[in-house]
Amino acid sequence: MIDFEEELKKYEPAIEVEQAEADIKARDLTDLTDLLYNMTAQNNTTKQ
C-alpha cells in the first residue's frame, strides 16, 4: 500500500526558468574519463 505522505515527499519542485542557469552551474560534470585522467596524473607524479 502506498503511503500518500511518503510518496508525496518524492515529488520535488520543478526547476523554474530563472533557476536554469544556477542549475547548470551547480552540475557536477565530472565523468569517468576525468577520473582516469586524475588517476594517471597522480601515478605519474608518484613515479617521478
Next chain:
Amino acid sequence: MQCFMCGAEVANSKICYNCGADILLYKQIIYTSYVFYNQGLEKAKVKDMTGAIEALKSSLQYYKYNTRARNLLGLCYYQIGETVRAINEWVLSKNLQENDNPDADRYLAEIESDPGLLSKLNSTIKKYNQAIEYCKSGNRDLATIQLKKVISQNPNLLKAHQLLGLIYIEDGKFADARKVLTAAAKIDNNNTTTIRYNHEIKARLKESNKRHKKKNDVISFSDGNDTVIMTETSLRSMLDNTRTSLVNILLGLVVGLLICFFLVVPTVRSNMTDGNTQTVISLNETLAEARSENDALQEEIDKLKTSLSAFDNKQDVSTSYDNLWAAQNYYASGDSKTACEYIQLVTKDVMGEQGQIAYDNLYAELGPAMTEGYYEEGNAFYTEENYESAIINLKNVVDTDEKYNEGAALFLLGDCYRLTGDTDSAMECFNKVIEYFPNNKWGRQAKVYIAADDTELSAAEIGD
C-alpha cells in the same frame, strides 16, 4: 588517436609510450558510453522515457563529451514535459561542443523562435510547484484544480499526471486515477511510478470489494451532495416506517373515494338531471317555434303558388285565345287538320264564357276529324308495332267514342295492351268490344282471346 593525457599520437597501442597513460581503459570507457547511448536511443524509440533517461545519464557519466547522448537526453526531458531540464542539457551540449553540433543548435533555435514559450512554461512550472505545496499542506482539492490546469497547459508533464493520479487514489477516485495514469503511460510507457500507482489502484479496488462483501450490513447511498452511510438494520427500520406511511396514504385514498361516491356523485347526478330537464324544455320550445315558423312559411308558399298559378293562367289565357282563333281560321279556310292541331293546344278552363262556347262549337265540328286522325295514326303505329305510341292515339279515340269504327279502335287498343303485357287492360277492352259488338269480327276475335286465353297471337295473325 591522441593520448588523453599528453596529446601524443598513440595509434592502436594500449598504452601511451610518451606518458604511460592507459589508452585501452580510456577506449573502453568511451565504448561503454556509446553502448549506453545506443540503449537509450532504443528505449526512447519505444517511448520508454525513464529507461532512456537512465541509460543516457549513464552514458554521460562515462563520457561527458558524448554530445549525441546529451542532445537525446534533452529531447527525452522535453518529451516528458520537463522543458527546463531539456534546455539545460542542450545549453551544456552547446558549451561542451560549440562547433559541429547541429542538433543542439536546432533545438535551442526552436525554443528561441517562440518568445511566449518560456513565460508560459514558467507559469506551468509555478502552478505545478504550487500544487505540490497544496498537497503537502493537505489541500488536495486545490492541488487537483492546479494540476488540471497544469495538464491542460502542458499535457506532456508526466509528474503532474502522476501527482494527480496519486491524489485521486488517496481520495478513492480510482476511475479518475486510472484515466490520468493511462495518459501518463502514453507519455512514458515504462515509468516505474506510473506502474506502481496502477498496481495500487488494482490492490485498493480488490480490497474494497472484499470489504464490501464482508460488510454487507453497511449501506451507503448519495442524497444530493451528501453520501449517507447506514447499517442494514437502520435502513430496514426506515423502510418499515415507510411502509406504515404508505398504508396510511392508501387508507386516506380509500376514505376519499368513499366520500366522493356517497356525497359528490349524487349531487353531480342531481345537477345533471336538472340540466337535462332544462335542456328538454328548451328543445321543446325551440321545436314549437320551428313548427310555427314552418306553418307560416308553408302558408306563404301556398300564397305564392296561388299567385303563380294565377299568373300562369293569365299567361295561358292569351295563348289559348290565340290558338282558338288560329283553329277557327284554319277550319274556315278548309284546313281541318291544322285546325285540329291548334285546338288541341287550347286550355278551355282559362277562357271566359264566350270563349268556352266558341271552343265547344269548334271542337264539336272538328271532333270527328280529330278522332279519325287519332285512329289513323294509332293504326299506323300498330302496324309498325310501335305499341306505346299506338296506345296513346287509340286511347284518345276510345275516350271520345268507344264504339268508333264498330269497336275496331277499342279492339286494337286492347290488342296493344295485350302485346305490351298489360293483360288486365287488354281483357277490359276485349270485354267491352264483346259487349258492344258481339257478332262482328272484332267481337269474335275478342271472344277467341278471352275464351282461349290465347293472348300470344300476333297482330299479323289477326289481320285487319
